[in-house]
Amino acid sequence: MPLNNRLKEHRARMGINQQQLGSMVGASRQTISLIERGDYSPSVTLALKIARVFGVAVEDVFSYTED
Amino acid sequence: MNKEKKILIRFIAVVVLALGAGFIAGYNSMAFEADIAAQLTYLLDSLVKISPLMMVAGCGIMVVAVSFYIKGRNTAAAALAGDEEKYEKADELLGTAVTVTNRLTIYMFGVFGIMVSGFGTKLSMEDFIPVMISMAVFLVLLIGGSFLQNAIIKQVQKLNPEKKGNVLDSKFHREWFDSCDEAEKAQIGHAAYKSYRATSNAIVGAVLIAVFVSMMTPVGPLPAVLVCGIWAVQFSAYTKAAKEWKNKK
Structure with missing residues (x-):
């Protein structure tokens, strides 16, 4: 997967579940689950919203690696 | 041979084959009076005769959905x-229930x-009771299917x-779509494109069959x-939506 993420880790740190994170960023639980599994690459807007909720830079949540 | 040439040759081959099939069928029908119409009518009559049973079989599909x-x-x-x-298992099971219910509606x-x-x-007075039962089954399944979809x-x-959104409301699809997030809208877009391609192919096949049937039977031009x-509705909706998307601010 070229887009790696640390969503689960940050979520655990904040003690929130997928549903709660979804509500905070305007996405569904399924979408959060897809992103965590690396099955969906979020838009820049959504990635920024997620990073803002975690209080970190977007690069701390998502990282890109060449295939 | 490059890809474009291959596509062109395949396209010409399909056109030639379709023309050939049409010519043979037409010639066969006119020159030798092959009773294709009678064979087709027999097949359709048989379907009409067993249709009450097919309707009752819909109950089985409903049981699966429930x-x-x-x-x-x-x-x-x-x-x-x-x-x-x-969560994921529940999504999957409820998604399957919706799919089965939709297929039941199409089937019915x-x-x-x-x-x-x-x-x-084709249906005589002897068929009156089975037909009435089937009509009742149709109504029960139609109403039951709507309630089941609502519950799902x-x-x-x-x-x-x-x-x-509320399934029983005519605005359901729009409200549901509007409440989807970006990933779900992307999924719907992908599925809609696949559906567009599949129905385009099906429509071409249906036009050929409709033209063929209107040549062989007294069904008239209505099917074609x-x-x-x-086809026109599908194409217009596609081009309109594509244009709207392009001009979206």
């Missing part, structure tokens, strides 16, 4: 009680169309509170006109 719904509802209850692992209308085509001609969607909305009308 069983998926019950399993989905129970799994959803476990998910909502705190078992996060169950198909069988209903076959059955009513025989009223007054309500369950999905419990799992995903952000989802909006109807299919071309659907």
Whole structure:
């Protein structure tokens, strides 16, 4: 997967579940689950919203690696 | 040979084959009076005769849909009680229940169309009771299917509170789509494109069959006109939506 993420880790740190994170960023639980599994690459807007909720830079949540 | 040439050759081959099949069928029909119409009529009459049974068989499909719904509802209850692992399973089961219910609706209308085509001609007074039972089954399944879909969607909305819309409302699809997030809208777009391609191919096949049938039977131009009308609607909707998307601010 070229887009790696640390969503689960940050979520655990904040003690929130997928549903709660979804509500905070305007996405569904399924979408959060897809992103965590690396099955969906979020838009820049959504990635920024997620990073803002975690209080970190977007690069701390998502990282890109060449295939 | 490059890709474009291959595509062109395949296209020409399909056109030549279709022309050849049409020519042989037409020549066969006119020169030798091959009774293709009678064979086709026999096949359709047989379908009309067994249509009441086919309608009752729809109850079996309904049982399958209900069983998926019950399993989905129970799994959803476990998910909502705190078992996060169950969410995906509940989504899957409820999704299957919706799919089966939709397929049942298509099946029922198909069988209903076959059955009513025989009223007054192929179905005699002996068939009166089975036909009446089938009509009752049709109504029960139609209403039951709507209630089941409503119950499934309500369950999905419990799992995903952000989802909006009421199945019984004509604005359901729009409200549901509007309440989807970017990933879900992308999924719907992908599925819609696949559906567009599949229906385009099906329509071309249906036009050929409709033209062929109108040549062989006294059915008239209605089937061909109807299919071309659907084709026009599909193409217009696609081009309109594509243009709107392009001009979106």
